[in-house]
Amino acid sequence: MCAATADTPETPGDTVPGDTTPEDKMEAVLNLSKRRGFVFPSAEIYGGFRSTYDYGPIGVLLLRNVKDAWWRSMVQLRHDVVGLDASILTPPAVWQASGHLANFTDPLVDCRNCKERFRLDKLDDPEVCPNCGKHGTFTEARQFNLMFKTHAGPVESAGTEAYLRPETAQGMFMNFANVLNTSRKKPPFGIAQVGKSFRNEITPGNFVFRTREFEQMEMEFFVPPAEADEWYRYWCAERFRWYVELGIPEDELRLRPHDPDELSHYSSGTSDVEFAFPWGWDELEGIANRGDYDLTAHADASGEKLDFFDQATGERYRPHVIEPAAGATRTMMAFLLSAFHTETVRDETRTVLRLHPRLAPYKVAVLPLSKKPELAGVAAEVLNLVQPRWMCDYDETQAIGRRYRRQDELGTPFCVTVDFDTLEDRAVTVRDRDSMDQVRVPIDALVDHLGDVLGL
Ligand code: ATP
Numbered sequence: 073m074c075a076a077t078a079d080t081p082e083t084p085g086d087t088v089p090g091d092t093t094p095e096d097k098m099e100a101v102l103n104l105s106k107r108r109g110f111v112f113p114s115a116e117i118y119g120g121f122r123s124t125y126d127y128g129p130i131g132v133l134l135l136r137n138v139k140d141a142w143w144r145s146m147v148q149l150r151h152d153v154v155g156l157d158a159s160i161l162t163p164p165a166v167w168q169a170s171g172h173l174a175n176f177t178d179p180l181v182d183c184r185n186c187k188e189r190f191r192l193d194k195l196d197d198p199e200v201c202p203n204c205g206k207h208g209t210f211t212e213a214r215q216f217n218l219m220f221k222t223h224a225g226p227v228e229s230a231g232t233e234a235y236l237r238p239e240t241a242q243g244m245f246m247n248f249a250n251v252l253n254t255s256r257k258k259p260p261f262g263i264a265q266v267g268k269s270f271r272n273e274i275t276p277g278n279f280v281f282r283t284r285e286f287e288q289m290e291m292e293f294f295v296p297p298a299e300a301d302e303w304y305r306y307w308c309a310e311r312f313r314w315y316v317e318l319g320i321p322e323d324e325l326r327l328r329p330h331d332p333d334e335l336s337h338y339s340s341g342t343s344d345v346e347f348a349f350p351w352g353w354d355e356l357e358g359i360a361n362r363g364d365y366d367l368t369a370h371a372d373a374s375g376e377k378l379d380f381f382d383q384a385t386g387e388r389y390r391p392h393v394i395e396p397a398a399g400a401t402r403t404m405m406a407f408l409l410s411a412f413h414t415e416t417v418r419d420e421t422r423t424v425l426r427l428h429p430r431l432a433p434y435k436v437a438v439l440p441l442s443k444k445p446e447l448a449g450v451a452a453e454v455l456n457l458v459q460p461r462w463m464c465d466y467d468e469t470q471a472i473g474r475r476y477r478r479q480d481e482l483g484t485p486f487c488v489t490v491d492f493d494t495l496e497d498r499a500v501t502v503r504d505r506d507s508m509d510q511v512r513v514p515i516d517a518l519v520d521h522l523g524d525v526l527g528l
Protein backbone atom coordinates (compact mmCIF):
# COMPACT_ATOMS: atom_id res chain seq x y z
CA MET A 73 0.00 0.00 0.00
CA CYS A 74 1.39 3.41 -0.91
CA ALA A 75 0.40 7.07 -0.52
CA ALA A 76 -3.00 8.26 -1.70
CA THR A 77 -3.54 10.15 -4.91
CA ALA A 78 -7.30 10.65 -5.02
CA ASP A 79 -7.39 13.73 -2.83
CA THR A 80 -5.12 15.68 -0.54
CA PRO A 81 -5.72 13.73 2.63
CA GLU A 82 -7.38 15.55 5.51
CA THR A 83 -5.79 14.63 8.79
CA PRO A 84 -7.35 14.59 12.23
CA GLY A 85 -4.89 17.38 13.09
CA ASP A 86 -6.88 19.68 10.78
CA THR A 87 -10.00 19.05 12.79
CA VAL A 88 -11.70 21.06 15.52
CA PRO A 89 -14.76 19.38 17.10
CA GLY A 90 -18.04 21.25 16.65
CA ASP A 91 -20.04 22.57 19.56
CA THR A 92 -23.79 22.12 19.08
CA THR A 93 -26.54 22.73 21.60
CA PRO A 94 -29.17 19.96 21.97
CA GLU A 95 -31.77 22.15 20.19
CA ASP A 96 -29.39 22.84 17.30
CA LYS A 97 -28.60 19.14 17.07
CA MET A 98 -32.26 18.18 16.81
CA GLU A 99 -32.77 20.82 14.12
CA ALA A 100 -29.66 19.69 12.26
CA VAL A 101 -30.68 16.00 12.36
CA LEU A 102 -34.18 16.85 11.08
CA ASN A 103 -32.64 18.88 8.32
CA LEU A 104 -30.16 16.15 7.41
CA SER A 105 -32.92 13.53 7.42
CA LYS A 106 -34.92 15.45 4.85
CA ARG A 107 -31.98 16.66 2.76
CA ARG A 108 -30.26 13.29 2.45
CA GLY A 109 -33.30 11.01 2.18
CA PHE A 110 -33.55 9.42 5.63
CA VAL A 111 -37.09 10.41 6.61
CA PHE A 112 -39.78 12.41 4.79
CA PRO A 113 -43.14 13.59 6.16
CA SER A 114 -45.86 11.33 4.70
CA ALA A 115 -48.15 12.65 1.96
CA GLU A 116 -46.11 15.81 1.87
CA ILE A 117 -47.49 16.97 -1.49
CA TYR A 118 -50.87 17.18 0.26
CA GLY A 119 -49.47 19.04 3.22
CA GLY A 120 -48.39 16.00 5.28
CA PHE A 121 -50.49 13.71 7.45
CA ARG A 122 -50.56 13.93 11.24
CA SER A 123 -47.11 12.90 12.43
CA THR A 124 -46.69 10.05 9.98
CA TYR A 125 -43.40 9.57 8.20
CA ASP A 126 -41.93 7.74 5.24
CA TYR A 127 -38.44 6.25 5.32
CA GLY A 128 -36.52 7.33 2.21
CA PRO A 129 -33.73 5.56 0.31
CA ILE A 130 -31.20 6.06 3.12
CA GLY A 131 -33.60 5.81 6.07
CA VAL A 132 -35.01 2.48 4.91
CA LEU A 133 -31.48 1.05 4.98
CA LEU A 134 -30.72 2.46 8.42
CA LEU A 135 -34.02 1.24 9.89
CA ARG A 136 -33.54 -2.19 8.31
CA ASN A 137 -30.03 -2.38 9.77
CA VAL A 138 -31.32 -1.52 13.26
CA LYS A 139 -33.91 -4.30 12.98
CA ASP A 140 -31.37 -6.73 11.52
CA ALA A 141 -28.87 -5.96 14.31
CA TRP A 142 -31.59 -6.68 16.87
CA TRP A 143 -32.62 -9.90 15.11
CA ARG A 144 -28.99 -10.99 14.85
CA SER A 145 -28.40 -10.47 18.55
CA MET A 146 -31.77 -11.82 19.74
CA VAL A 147 -32.38 -14.71 17.34
CA GLN A 148 -29.43 -15.58 15.10
CA LEU A 149 -26.73 -15.66 17.77
CA ARG A 150 -28.83 -17.60 20.29
CA HIS A 151 -30.02 -21.17 20.50
CA ASP A 152 -32.85 -20.33 22.89
CA VAL A 153 -34.89 -17.80 20.89
CA VAL A 154 -36.99 -18.37 17.75
CA GLY A 155 -38.68 -15.84 15.46
CA LEU A 156 -42.28 -15.10 14.56
CA ASP A 157 -44.23 -12.83 12.23
CA ALA A 158 -47.81 -12.60 13.44
CA SER A 159 -50.74 -10.77 11.89
CA ILE A 160 -51.45 -7.11 12.56
CA LEU A 161 -55.24 -7.43 12.32
CA THR A 162 -56.46 -9.02 15.52
CA PRO A 163 -59.93 -10.00 16.79
CA PRO A 164 -61.37 -8.27 19.88
CA ALA A 165 -61.18 -11.48 21.95
CA VAL A 166 -57.39 -11.12 22.14
CA TRP A 167 -57.58 -7.55 23.46
CA GLN A 168 -60.42 -8.40 25.78
CA ALA A 169 -58.31 -11.11 27.43
CA SER A 170 -55.07 -9.14 27.43
CA GLY A 171 -56.73 -6.21 29.18
CA HIS A 172 -56.09 -3.74 26.36
CA LEU A 173 -59.78 -3.05 25.67
CA ALA A 174 -60.30 -2.00 29.26
CA ASN A 175 -56.93 -0.55 30.19
CA PHE A 176 -54.87 0.49 27.19
CA THR A 177 -55.79 4.10 27.71
CA ASP A 178 -54.14 7.44 28.28
CA PRO A 179 -55.74 10.25 30.28
CA LEU A 180 -56.79 13.01 27.87
CA VAL A 181 -57.47 16.62 28.87
CA ASP A 182 -58.60 19.58 26.74
CA CYS A 183 -57.66 23.17 27.44
CA ARG A 184 -60.91 25.17 27.51
CA ASN A 185 -59.04 28.30 26.54
CA CYS A 186 -56.93 27.31 23.51
CA LYS A 187 -58.68 23.99 22.69
CA GLU A 188 -55.39 22.03 22.57
CA ARG A 189 -55.38 18.41 23.80
CA PHE A 190 -52.80 16.87 26.10
CA ARG A 191 -51.90 13.62 27.80
CA LEU A 192 -52.32 14.44 31.46
CA ASP A 193 -49.53 12.12 32.61
CA LYS A 194 -47.01 13.87 30.34
CA LEU A 195 -47.68 17.44 31.54
CA ASP A 196 -45.00 19.15 33.65
CA ASP A 197 -47.70 20.92 35.65
CA PRO A 198 -51.21 19.38 35.47
CA GLU A 199 -52.71 22.83 36.24
CA VAL A 200 -50.99 24.89 33.53
CA CYS A 201 -51.58 24.62 29.77
CA PRO A 202 -48.17 24.40 28.06
CA ASN A 203 -49.67 25.93 24.90
CA CYS A 204 -51.43 29.09 26.13
CA GLY A 205 -50.00 29.27 29.66
CA LYS A 206 -53.45 29.59 31.30
CA HIS A 207 -53.99 28.13 34.77
CA GLY A 208 -56.89 25.81 35.67
CA THR A 209 -58.41 25.62 32.19
CA PHE A 210 -58.24 21.85 31.72
CA THR A 211 -61.35 19.67 31.43
CA GLU A 212 -61.72 16.57 33.60
CA ALA A 213 -59.44 13.79 32.33
CA ARG A 214 -61.11 11.21 30.07
CA GLN A 215 -59.60 7.76 29.54
CA PHE A 216 -58.92 7.48 25.82
CA ASN A 217 -58.30 4.00 24.32
CA LEU A 218 -55.29 4.07 22.02
CA MET A 219 -56.24 1.14 19.79
CA PHE A 220 -57.26 1.69 16.15
CA LYS A 221 -60.49 -0.12 15.41
CA THR A 222 -61.52 -1.27 11.94
CA HIS A 223 -63.75 -3.84 10.26
CA ALA A 224 -62.66 -7.04 8.57
CA GLY A 225 -64.86 -7.67 5.53
CA PRO A 226 -67.43 -5.62 3.64
CA VAL A 227 -70.09 -5.44 6.34
CA GLU A 228 -69.55 -3.13 9.27
CA SER A 229 -71.23 -4.92 12.14
CA ALA A 230 -70.28 -5.82 15.69
CA GLY A 231 -69.15 -9.26 14.52
CA THR A 232 -66.62 -7.87 12.04
CA GLU A 233 -64.71 -5.61 14.42
CA ALA A 234 -60.95 -5.96 14.40
CA TYR A 235 -58.07 -3.98 15.84
CA LEU A 236 -54.69 -3.00 14.50
CA ARG A 237 -52.31 -4.39 17.10
CA PRO A 238 -50.89 -1.74 19.48
CA GLU A 239 -47.96 -4.05 20.34
CA THR A 240 -46.47 -7.16 18.75
CA ALA A 241 -46.30 -9.07 22.05
CA GLN A 242 -49.75 -10.68 21.92
CA GLY A 243 -48.69 -12.55 18.75
CA MET A 244 -46.15 -14.42 20.86
CA PHE A 245 -48.71 -15.39 23.50
CA MET A 246 -51.19 -16.48 20.80
CA ASN A 247 -48.51 -18.78 19.37
CA PHE A 248 -46.93 -20.00 22.61
CA ALA A 249 -48.41 -23.51 22.25
CA ASN A 250 -47.74 -23.64 18.48
CA VAL A 251 -44.08 -22.81 19.02
CA LEU A 252 -43.73 -25.24 21.92
CA ASN A 253 -45.23 -28.03 19.80
CA THR A 254 -43.13 -27.38 16.71
CA SER A 255 -39.75 -25.98 17.75
CA ARG A 256 -38.33 -28.43 20.31
CA LYS A 257 -37.68 -25.53 22.68
CA LYS A 258 -38.47 -25.68 26.36
CA PRO A 259 -38.26 -22.99 29.03
CA PRO A 260 -36.14 -20.97 29.27
CA PHE A 261 -36.80 -19.98 25.65
CA GLY A 262 -38.01 -16.93 23.79
CA ILE A 263 -40.13 -15.89 20.82
CA ALA A 264 -39.05 -12.72 19.03
CA GLN A 265 -40.86 -10.51 16.56
CA VAL A 266 -40.20 -7.30 14.65
CA GLY A 267 -43.09 -5.46 13.07
CA LYS A 268 -45.51 -2.58 12.87
CA SER A 269 -47.72 -1.49 15.72
CA PHE A 270 -50.35 1.23 15.83
CA ARG A 271 -51.44 3.52 18.64
CA ASN A 272 -53.79 6.44 18.31
CA GLU A 273 -51.46 8.63 20.37
CA ILE A 274 -53.01 11.79 21.81
CA THR A 275 -49.85 13.79 21.34
CA PRO A 276 -47.51 12.31 18.75
CA GLY A 277 -44.36 14.32 18.23
CA ASN A 278 -40.64 14.81 18.50
CA PHE A 279 -40.12 13.57 14.95
CA VAL A 280 -40.29 9.73 14.88
CA PHE A 281 -40.02 9.41 18.67
CA ARG A 282 -43.79 9.12 19.08
CA THR A 283 -45.88 8.32 16.02
CA ARG A 284 -49.21 6.59 15.50
CA GLU A 285 -47.68 3.95 13.24
CA PHE A 286 -44.30 2.63 14.33
CA GLU A 287 -42.17 -0.50 14.47
CA GLN A 288 -41.37 -2.59 17.51
CA MET A 289 -38.78 -5.25 18.30
CA GLU A 290 -40.15 -7.44 21.08
CA MET A 291 -39.28 -10.74 22.66
CA GLU A 292 -41.20 -12.84 25.17
CA PHE A 293 -38.85 -15.06 27.17
CA PHE A 294 -40.66 -17.93 28.92
CA VAL A 295 -38.92 -19.20 32.05
CA PRO A 296 -39.54 -21.56 34.99
CA PRO A 297 -41.13 -19.32 37.68
CA ALA A 298 -38.23 -19.77 40.09
CA GLU A 299 -35.79 -18.39 37.51
CA ALA A 300 -37.75 -15.24 36.63
CA ASP A 301 -35.78 -12.74 38.75
CA GLU A 302 -32.46 -14.01 37.50
CA TRP A 303 -33.56 -13.81 33.85
CA TYR A 304 -35.03 -10.36 34.40
CA ARG A 305 -31.64 -9.10 35.60
CA TYR A 306 -29.93 -10.91 32.72
CA TRP A 307 -32.12 -9.25 30.07
CA CYS A 308 -31.75 -5.78 31.60
CA ALA A 309 -27.96 -6.09 31.34
CA GLU A 310 -28.04 -7.74 27.93
CA ARG A 311 -30.31 -5.14 26.35
CA PHE A 312 -28.29 -2.23 27.76
CA ARG A 313 -25.14 -3.81 26.32
CA TRP A 314 -26.73 -4.01 22.84
CA TYR A 315 -27.01 -0.23 22.53
CA VAL A 316 -23.47 0.30 23.79
CA GLU A 317 -22.01 -2.31 21.43
CA LEU A 318 -23.66 -0.54 18.52
CA GLY A 319 -21.95 2.70 19.39
CA ILE A 320 -24.08 4.75 21.78
CA PRO A 321 -21.72 6.04 24.50
CA GLU A 322 -22.63 4.81 27.98
CA ASP A 323 -23.08 8.35 29.28
CA GLU A 324 -25.95 8.87 26.79
CA LEU A 325 -27.78 5.81 28.15
CA ARG A 326 -29.22 4.78 31.48
CA LEU A 327 -31.21 1.87 32.86
CA ARG A 328 -34.02 3.24 35.03
CA PRO A 329 -35.94 0.85 37.29
CA HIS A 330 -39.61 1.84 37.61
CA ASP A 331 -40.81 3.16 40.94
CA PRO A 332 -43.30 0.82 42.66
CA ASP A 333 -46.20 3.20 41.79
CA GLU A 334 -45.27 3.11 38.07
CA LEU A 335 -45.40 -0.69 37.85
CA SER A 336 -48.32 -2.48 36.19
CA HIS A 337 -50.21 -4.53 38.76
CA TYR A 338 -48.89 -7.82 37.32
CA SER A 339 -45.25 -6.74 36.99
CA SER A 340 -42.76 -7.49 39.73
CA GLY A 341 -40.09 -5.40 38.03
CA THR A 342 -39.72 -3.14 34.99
CA SER A 343 -36.70 -1.14 33.87
CA ASP A 344 -36.46 1.25 30.95
CA VAL A 345 -33.40 1.74 28.81
CA GLU A 346 -33.38 5.50 28.37
CA PHE A 347 -31.43 7.73 25.98
CA ALA A 348 -30.39 11.34 26.50
CA PHE A 349 -32.64 12.87 23.83
CA PRO A 350 -32.27 16.61 23.16
CA TRP A 351 -35.33 17.20 25.39
CA GLY A 352 -34.05 14.98 28.22
CA TRP A 353 -33.98 11.31 29.23
CA ASP A 354 -36.65 9.28 27.48
CA GLU A 355 -37.51 5.63 26.87
CA LEU A 356 -36.07 3.42 24.12
CA GLU A 357 -37.07 0.10 25.57
CA GLY A 358 -38.83 -1.44 28.54
CA ILE A 359 -37.78 -4.72 30.12
CA ALA A 360 -40.56 -6.20 32.24
CA ASN A 361 -40.94 -9.19 34.51
CA ARG A 362 -44.57 -9.99 33.67
CA GLY A 363 -45.07 -13.10 35.78
CA ASP A 364 -47.67 -15.49 34.32
CA TYR A 365 -50.19 -12.69 33.74
CA ASP A 366 -50.45 -13.03 29.94
CA LEU A 367 -50.54 -16.81 29.62
CA THR A 368 -53.05 -17.08 32.47
CA ALA A 369 -55.30 -14.39 30.96
CA HIS A 370 -55.33 -16.17 27.59
CA ALA A 371 -55.63 -19.66 29.09
CA ASP A 372 -58.65 -18.54 31.13
CA ALA A 373 -60.34 -16.72 28.24
CA SER A 374 -59.68 -19.31 25.53
CA GLY A 375 -59.94 -22.50 27.55
CA GLU A 376 -56.63 -23.69 26.06
CA LYS A 377 -53.94 -25.16 28.30
CA LEU A 378 -51.10 -22.67 28.05
CA ASP A 379 -48.70 -24.61 30.27
CA PHE A 380 -45.44 -26.41 29.84
CA PHE A 381 -45.27 -30.11 30.59
CA ASP A 382 -41.73 -31.30 31.20
CA GLN A 383 -41.62 -34.92 30.05
CA ALA A 384 -38.27 -35.49 31.72
CA THR A 385 -39.50 -34.59 35.22
CA GLY A 386 -43.24 -35.10 34.82
CA GLU A 387 -43.72 -31.53 36.06
CA ARG A 388 -46.39 -29.18 34.64
CA TYR A 389 -46.17 -25.43 35.17
CA ARG A 390 -47.10 -22.10 33.60
CA PRO A 391 -43.93 -20.25 32.62
CA HIS A 392 -43.28 -16.68 33.71
CA VAL A 393 -42.39 -14.11 31.08
CA ILE A 394 -39.57 -11.60 30.77
CA GLU A 395 -40.28 -9.10 28.01
CA PRO A 396 -37.69 -6.78 26.46
CA ALA A 397 -39.81 -4.45 24.26
CA ALA A 398 -38.02 -1.89 22.11
CA GLY A 399 -39.10 0.57 19.42
CA ALA A 400 -37.25 0.21 16.11
CA THR A 401 -38.14 3.62 14.73
CA ARG A 402 -37.47 5.38 18.04
CA THR A 403 -34.18 3.53 18.42
CA MET A 404 -33.17 4.47 14.88
CA MET A 405 -33.64 8.11 15.88
CA ALA A 406 -31.42 7.64 18.94
CA PHE A 407 -28.67 6.09 16.80
CA LEU A 408 -28.93 9.03 14.39
CA LEU A 409 -28.73 11.63 17.16
CA SER A 410 -25.87 9.90 18.90
CA ALA A 411 -23.86 9.45 15.69
CA PHE A 412 -24.34 13.03 14.52
CA HIS A 413 -21.19 15.14 14.83
CA THR A 414 -19.96 18.36 13.33
CA GLU A 415 -16.37 19.49 13.22
CA THR A 416 -14.33 22.13 11.49
CA VAL A 417 -11.84 20.76 9.00
CA ARG A 418 -9.60 23.33 7.36
CA ASP A 419 -12.07 26.12 8.12
CA GLU A 420 -15.04 24.22 6.70
CA THR A 421 -17.77 22.50 8.67
CA ARG A 422 -17.81 18.76 8.22
CA THR A 423 -20.96 16.89 9.27
CA VAL A 424 -20.32 13.24 9.92
CA LEU A 425 -22.53 10.40 11.11
CA ARG A 426 -20.23 8.15 13.09
CA LEU A 427 -22.60 5.18 12.80
CA HIS A 428 -21.41 1.69 13.69
CA PRO A 429 -20.58 -0.13 10.40
CA ARG A 430 -23.37 -2.64 11.09
CA LEU A 431 -25.90 0.21 11.13
CA ALA A 432 -24.44 2.40 8.37
CA PRO A 433 -26.87 2.57 5.40
CA TYR A 434 -24.04 2.11 2.91
CA LYS A 435 -20.90 0.31 4.04
CA VAL A 436 -18.87 1.40 1.03
CA ALA A 437 -19.12 4.11 -1.66
CA VAL A 438 -17.37 3.56 -4.97
CA LEU A 439 -16.31 6.89 -6.44
CA PRO A 440 -14.54 7.19 -9.80
CA LEU A 441 -12.42 10.35 -9.63
CA SER A 442 -13.96 11.70 -12.80
CA LYS A 443 -16.68 10.79 -15.28
CA LYS A 444 -14.08 10.14 -17.98
CA PRO A 445 -14.93 6.92 -19.84
CA GLU A 446 -11.47 5.40 -19.10
CA LEU A 447 -12.42 5.13 -15.43
CA ALA A 448 -15.96 3.79 -15.94
CA GLY A 449 -14.86 0.23 -16.76
CA VAL A 450 -12.55 -0.23 -13.80
CA ALA A 451 -15.01 1.52 -11.47
CA ALA A 452 -17.73 -0.94 -12.56
CA GLU A 453 -15.30 -3.79 -11.95
CA VAL A 454 -14.64 -2.53 -8.40
CA LEU A 455 -18.36 -2.07 -7.74
CA ASN A 456 -19.08 -5.60 -8.97
CA LEU A 457 -16.51 -6.96 -6.55
CA VAL A 458 -17.81 -5.14 -3.49
CA GLN A 459 -21.57 -4.96 -4.09
CA PRO A 460 -22.44 -8.65 -3.58
CA ARG A 461 -20.96 -8.48 -0.09
CA TRP A 462 -22.10 -5.08 1.25
CA MET A 463 -24.66 -2.38 0.47
CA CYS A 464 -22.78 0.13 -1.71
CA ASP A 465 -23.38 3.58 -3.14
CA TYR A 466 -21.94 4.61 -6.51
CA ASP A 467 -21.46 8.28 -7.29
CA GLU A 468 -19.59 9.97 -10.10
CA THR A 469 -20.96 13.52 -9.91
CA GLN A 470 -19.25 16.59 -8.38
CA ALA A 471 -15.71 17.14 -7.12
CA ILE A 472 -14.33 14.28 -5.03
CA GLY A 473 -14.14 16.42 -1.86
CA ARG A 474 -17.88 17.20 -2.10
CA ARG A 475 -18.64 13.51 -2.62
CA TYR A 476 -16.63 12.58 0.49
CA ARG A 477 -18.67 15.12 2.47
CA ARG A 478 -21.91 13.63 1.19
CA GLN A 479 -20.83 10.13 2.22
CA ASP A 480 -19.77 11.49 5.64
CA GLU A 481 -23.34 12.78 6.07
CA LEU A 482 -24.76 9.39 5.12
CA GLY A 483 -22.44 7.68 7.60
CA THR A 484 -20.63 5.57 4.96
CA PRO A 485 -17.60 4.08 6.76
CA PHE A 486 -15.36 3.75 3.67
CA CYS A 487 -15.06 5.44 0.27
CA VAL A 488 -13.19 3.66 -2.50
CA THR A 489 -11.82 6.04 -5.11
CA VAL A 490 -10.83 4.90 -8.55
CA ASP A 491 -8.36 7.34 -10.18
CA PHE A 492 -6.10 7.51 -13.21
CA ASP A 493 -3.27 5.74 -11.37
CA THR A 494 -5.66 2.81 -10.94
CA LEU A 495 -5.34 2.19 -14.68
CA GLU A 496 -1.57 1.73 -14.16
CA ASP A 497 -1.21 0.11 -10.74
CA ARG A 498 -4.61 -1.65 -10.34
CA ALA A 499 -4.97 -0.15 -6.89
CA VAL A 500 -7.61 2.16 -5.36
CA THR A 501 -7.71 4.67 -2.51
CA VAL A 502 -9.71 3.68 0.55
CA ARG A 503 -10.74 6.60 2.77
CA ASP A 504 -11.85 6.13 6.36
CA ARG A 505 -14.91 8.22 7.36
CA ASP A 506 -13.82 8.87 10.94
CA SER A 507 -10.07 9.43 10.72
CA MET A 508 -10.21 10.62 7.08
CA ASP A 509 -7.01 8.59 6.58
CA GLN A 510 -6.44 7.29 3.07
CA VAL A 511 -4.62 4.13 2.09
CA ARG A 512 -3.85 2.63 -1.29
CA VAL A 513 -5.11 -0.95 -1.69
CA PRO A 514 -4.66 -3.32 -4.67
CA ILE A 515 -8.02 -4.15 -6.27
CA ASP A 516 -7.29 -7.85 -5.80
CA ALA A 517 -6.98 -7.32 -2.03
CA LEU A 518 -9.89 -4.86 -1.71
CA VAL A 519 -12.67 -7.17 -0.51
CA ASP A 520 -10.44 -8.73 2.17
CA HIS A 521 -9.22 -5.30 3.26
CA LEU A 522 -12.78 -3.92 3.56
CA GLY A 523 -13.89 -7.04 5.41
CA ASP A 524 -11.14 -6.45 7.96
CA VAL A 525 -11.74 -2.74 8.50
CA LEU A 526 -15.53 -3.00 8.52
CA GLY A 527 -15.50 -6.03 10.77
CA LEU A 528 -18.51 -7.41 8.86
P1 ATP B 1 -44.41 5.56 26.12
O1 ATP B 1 -44.44 5.64 27.63
O2 ATP B 1 -43.30 6.34 25.48
O3 ATP B 1 -45.76 5.82 25.49
P2 ATP B 1 -44.70 2.74 26.44
O4 ATP B 1 -44.05 2.54 27.77
O5 ATP B 1 -46.18 2.77 26.33
O6 ATP B 1 -44.07 4.04 25.74
P3 ATP B 1 -44.25 0.11 25.45
O7 ATP B 1 -45.67 -0.26 25.40
O8 ATP B 1 -43.39 -0.46 26.53
O9 ATP B 1 -44.10 1.69 25.42
O10 ATP B 1 -43.60 -0.20 24.02
C1 ATP B 1 -42.28 -0.65 23.86
C2 ATP B 1 -41.48 0.31 23.01
O11 ATP B 1 -42.18 0.62 21.80
C3 ATP B 1 -41.22 1.68 23.64
O12 ATP B 1 -40.11 1.60 24.52
C4 ATP B 1 -40.92 2.52 22.43
O13 ATP B 1 -39.56 2.38 22.02
C5 ATP B 1 -41.81 1.93 21.37
N1 ATP B 1 -43.00 2.77 21.22
C6 ATP B 1 -44.13 2.75 21.98
N2 ATP B 1 -45.01 3.67 21.55
C7 ATP B 1 -44.44 4.28 20.46
C8 ATP B 1 -44.85 5.30 19.57
N3 ATP B 1 -46.05 5.86 19.68
N4 ATP B 1 -44.00 5.69 18.59
C9 ATP B 1 -42.77 5.11 18.47
N5 ATP B 1 -42.34 4.14 19.27
C10 ATP B 1 -43.15 3.72 20.27
